[in-house]
Amino acid sequence: MSDEEIRRVLGLLSQDDTARAFAGLLLGVDGEPPAKVLDRLAGGGLAERGADGTWRARPERFRELLKELAEPAAPVSEEERLLRTFLVDGRLRAIPTRREKRLVVLRYISRAFEPGVRYAEKDVNVTLRAFHDDHAALRRYLVDELLLSREDGFYWRSGGPVDVWADGS
Structure with a gap:
């Protein structure tokens, strides 16, 4: 499972219509993303499975990560x-x-x-x-x-x- 696959799945999750249209082409059988990819995204808080069983991206987690990256590093002696x-x-x-x-x-x-x-x-x-x-x-x-x-x-x-x-x- 490559980082490219993970980015692709995450991108599709964040665009519902695109996910349904292209999931079969890009991700495999029945338009379902590979379980390993979804598990990794969920583990990082970047995706979650809804009560109805569908997956969705968590853009708020992206914002948190970007904010952490933007914070200045601790001063170095x-x-x-x-x-x-x-x-x-x-x-x-x-x-x-x-x-x-x-x-x-x-x-x-x-x-x-x-x-x-x-x-x-x-x-x-x-x-x-x-x-x-x-x-x-x-x-x-x-x-x-x-x-x-x-x-x-x-x-x-x-x-x-x-x-x-x-x-x-």
């Missing part, structure tokens, strides 16, 4: 905007060259490491490779900016933001 610029599907498109921007990205990446846990260099590399292929540069930047510390081939988180969770007690 400068940090979130910057992360959206540099991260695509969780991976860095590029390591920022400007230090201020790079610090925002590095602080974000530092959250991948649990405070108080020591990591072997190979484990740090695997984690950083998930963000960018140049894991060595990321590791060096994290150490230089005091977000990770290292000693004898082991690394631990020494800076950056810490997520605090309230346990409700």
Whole structure:
């Protein structure tokens, strides 16, 4: 069932005469729209079955959806905007060259490491490779900016933001 089929059924439901005239041509046997399409439309509140068993579109639901789409999105912080610029599907498109921007990205990446846990260099590399292929540069930047510390081939988180969770007690 394609989106095109759903739009077609919805359009026909909203025009009673057109629905009766073209339903057989476009939708199949006895001029009835496929049940799956109608169920999806009803699930989204875009169509409903009347007491007499006929289906009708709900234009008021369309208006509600359009109004929701027209409402401005919640303001995005400068940090979130910057992360959206540099991260695509969780991976860095590029390591920022400007230090201020790079610090925002590095602080974000530092959250991948649990405070108080020591990591072997190979484990740090695997984690950083998930963000960018140049894991060595990321590791060096994290150490230089005091977000990770290292000693004898082991690394631990020494800076950056810490997520605090309230346990409700």
